[in-house]
Amino acid sequence: MSMIISSIGQGMLWSMLGLGIFMTYRILGFPDMTTEGSFPLGGAVCVAAITAGVNPFLATLLGVLAGMCAGLVTGLLYTKGKIPVVLAGILVMSALNSVMLFVMKSPNLSLLNLPKIQDVFIPLNLPTNYDTVFIGLLAVTIVIGLMSLFFNTEFGQAYIATGDNESMAKSLGIHTERMTNVGLMVSNGLIALSGALISQHDGYADVSKGVGTIVIGLSSIIIGEVLFGELSFFQRMLATVVGSIIYQLLILLVIRLGFDTTYLKFFSAVVLSMCMLIPQFRRALHLTTGFEKYFRKNDVVATKGKANA
Amino acid sequence: MSYENHQTSHGKALTATIVVIALILVGGFTYELGRRAGIKQASGGKAVSQSVQSSTGTKNGMKRVGILQYVSHPALDQIHKGVVDELKKEGFVDGKNIQIFDQNGQADQSKLATMSEQLVNKKSDVLVGIATPAAQALANATTTTPIVLGAVTDPVAAGLVKDMKAPGKNITGVSDQPPVAAEIKLGKQLMPQAKTVGMLYASTEVNSKSQVKTATKAAEALGMNVEKFPVPSTNEIAQTVQVMSDKCDFIYTPLDNTIANAMPTVTEEANKKGRPVINSVDTMVKQGGLATIGVNQYQLGIQTGKMAAQILKGKGKPATMPVYTFSTGDTIINKEQAQRLGITIPDNLRKSAKLVSTEVGKQ
Numbered sequence: 001m002s003m004i005i006s007s008i009g010q011g012m013l014w015s016m017l018g019l020g021i022f023m024t025y026r027i028l029g030f031p032d033m034t035t036e037g038s039f040p041l042g043g044a045v046c047v048a049a050i051t052a053g054v055n056p057f058l059a060t061l062l063g064v065l066a067g068m069c070a071g072l073v074t075g076l077l078y079t080k081g082k083i084p085v086v087l088a089g090i091l092v093m094s095a096l097n098s099v100m101l102f103v104m105k106s107p108n109l110s111l112l113n114l115p116k117i118q119d120v121f122i123p124l125n126l127p128t129n130y131d132t133v134f135i136g137l138l139a140v141t142i143v144i145g146l147m148s149l150f151f152n153t154e155f156g157q158a159y160i161a162t163g164d165n166e167s168m169a170k171s172l173g174i175h176t177e178r179m180t181n182v183g184l185m186v187s188n189g190l191i192a193l194s195g196a197l198i199s200q201h202d203g204y205a206d207v208s209k210g211v212g213t214i215v216i217g218l219s220s221i222i223i224g225e226v227l228f229g230e231l232s233f234f235q236r237m238l239a240t241v242v243g244s245i246i247y248q249l250l251i252l253l254v255i256r257l258g259f260d261t262t263y264l265k266f267f268s269a270v271v272l273s274m275c276m277l278i279p280q281f282r283r284a285l286h287l288t289t290g291f292e293k294y295f296r297k298n299d300v301v302a303t304k305g306k307a308n309a
Numbered sequence: 310m311s312y313e314n315h316q317t318s319h320g321k322a323l324t325a326t327i328v329v330i331a332l333i334l335v336g337g338f339t340y341e342l343g344r345r346a347g348i349k350q351a352s353g354g355k356a357v358s359q360s361v362q363s364s365t366g367t368k369n370g371m372k373r374v375g376i377l378q379y380v381s382h383p384a385l386d387q388i389h390k391g392v393v394d395e396l397k398k399e400g401f402v403d404g405k406n407i408q409i410f411d412q413n414g415q416a417d418q419s420k421l422a423t424m425s426e427q428l429v430n431k432k433s434d435v436l437v438g439i440a441t442p443a444a445q446a447l448a449n450a451t452t453t454t455p456i457v458l459g460a461v462t463d464p465v466a467a468g469l470v471k472d473m474k475a476p477g478k479n480i481t482g483v484s485d486q487p488p489v490a491a492e493i494k495l496g497k498q499l500m501p502q503a504k505t506v507g508m509l510y511a512s513t514e515v516n517s518k519s520q521v522k523t524a525t526k527a528a529e530a531l532g533m534n535v536e537k538f539p540v541p542s543t544n545e546i547a548q549t550v551q552v553m554s555d556k557c558d559f560i561y562t563p564l565d566n567t568i569a570n571a572m573p574t575v576t577e578e579a580n581k582k583g584r585p586v587i588n589s590v591d592t593m594v595k596q597g598g599l600a601t602i603g604v605n606q607y608q609l610g611i612q613t614g615k616m617a618a619q620i621l622k623g624k625g626k627p628a629t630m631p632v633y634t635f636s637t638g639d640t641i642i643n644k645e646q647a648q649r650l651g652i653t654i655p656d657n658l659r660k661s662a663k664l665v666s667t668e669v670g671k672q
Binding site (some may be wrong): 007053101110128133202208230231 | 330422423
């Protein structure tokens with residue numbers, strides 16, 4: 001039971017990663033490889049700051065800021081430097097490896113016996129793993145709240161329009177380059193937040209913690225899409241969080257069922273592929289999925305803030 | 310927002326899933342609180358000791374051992390084998406009187422937390438963490454179940470124990486810190502004219518850092534200069550070794566996974582300039598290094614298993630068991646390599662050392 005609770009909590013912490021990738025991959029329509037660097041960077045900056053005596057909440061915020069800077073660099077390389085976005089992301093990702101070593105002065109930094117964000121719940125004497133759940137709930141509420149606010153502003157609408165059709169957005173006088181930069185900053189800030197929270201949950205930061213994180217983020221988006229199909233914008237963010245929780249539960253299930261964990265990556269790839277294949281089966285059977293339908297009507301959603309069935 | 314006035318069937322599925330998750334969370338919460346209240350009533354406030362006892366209580370007399378290994382790799386696998394073999398020797402046979410639960414993270418750090426919790430949840434009586442990230446994940450999952458470290462180079466720097474002699478908490482184990490100072494001394498003994506040592510290690514590995522620090526001190530004490538060459542990955546090793554060969558009289562590599570994987574490259578490049586390489590692991594000498602004072606990985610596993618067995622028998626508590634460090638090991642010299650580099654092995658070493666040749670197919 002406590003394992004399930006723990007997985008739900010971890011799922012919420014990981015969901016910030018999914019939401020970050022959602023900002024770029026789903027809305028702007030490009031894969032941002034900075035993810036695998038900004039995720040451990042968030043953790044590295046946060047843990048290094050805590051080690052230096054900074055308050056854990058402030059340290060987490062510093063981690064987010066570091067992630068945003070990384071996103072900005074990728075954005076500038078892409079918009080001003082005209083470097084293809086995948087390459088720009090990869091460049092920043094590999095550069096961040098050195099940045100983390102500089103920040104932590106070591107490839108791995110432990111948080112054992114140091115304060116972390118979960119410690120605020122110690123006086124409440126909560127049951128095991130509920131500290132993670134409450135941190136997750138708090139973070140998810142704040143992030144989704146801010147994101148809904150953002151997408152309802154004129155700026156947010158312009159951001160969505162940029163992703164829908166860049167040339168049209170440009171003709172409407174939207175600064176698409178600025179939108180891309182902001183998108184990459186916010187996205188990597190969220191990813192770094194996830195990294196900072198996970199590092200505090202795991203009790204250490206490590207330069208190689210980013211390996212494979214992009215798969216986890218994509219999984220949560222895709223699981224959410226496949227399971228719940230047609231949704232409003234707000235619901236799609238919730239679905240990403242739920243998708244992230246389900247991914248963690250699936251991993252728990254695979255470990256629990258007693259599979260040889262040596263081959264765990266194979267199982268998680270199978271899980272992800274299955275999810276991605278479901279829409280193909282549906283199409284073959286002429287069952288329309290909600291997702292494509294939804295995105296075709298994205299502009300309607302964007303302007304009216306509600307899905308139009 | 311929108312989803313009150315518009316609900317497709319999919320939107321309902323999402324709402325239902327969120328409700329289920331919320332119910333699980335609330336249900337679990339009230340159950341835990343209820344159980345806690347029950348225990349408190351039953352034992353008159355001694356809730357903590359009660360729950361600890363019930364969690365370490367063994368079912369049908371079987372003790373449980375949970376092993377979390379960071380990644381499969383010959384050295385770590387040897388340690389794993391050593392642990393299991395030694396447990397058997399001490400009378401704990403898997404499936405007979407103990408149950409061993411294995412988890413292997415395969416270098417994916419995102420899964421280590423879940424795996425550790427799984428092992429703690431199986432009510433393991435003792436946990437074994439092989440390699441630093443695995444040990445850290447275990448340490449984070451429990452503060453009560455005893456943890457035995459296998460192959461953690463610097464448990465203090467990794468934040469696992471407060472003090473090597475008196476760990477103080479639920480963690481103790483074996484450090485795989487090689488006898489670094491002795492290895493540098495061996496290098497000087499083989500190459501008395503050496504003025505500069507180059508240290509080749511991965512900048513991404515925490516275990517290498519502390520070794521390089523110790524090695525630097527040892528080299529400076531012997532009057533040699535030290536040049537450090539951290540590499541970010543195996544891809545930069547060839548160029549780095551080329552540069553080193555120009556600047557240094559011999560190359561030293563600590564116990565480092567990245568360098569170990571690329572040892573053939575190191576040998577190849579160093580041989581071009583005729584620079585000897587002093588290693589920290591016997592397998593690296595067999596791949597063309599000149600010499601090492603090696604701690605056998607299997608031996609490390611045996612020592613780890615011995616400590617786990619002691620805890621299982623109730624003969625020791627991690628808090629008071631010092632972390633075991635090997636201060637010496639077997640001197641291993643590659644005679645083929647020595648000949649090629651024109652190095653004469655001093656007589657005293659020739660007698661005591663184990664002479665090996667480069668293994669075919671490994672260079």
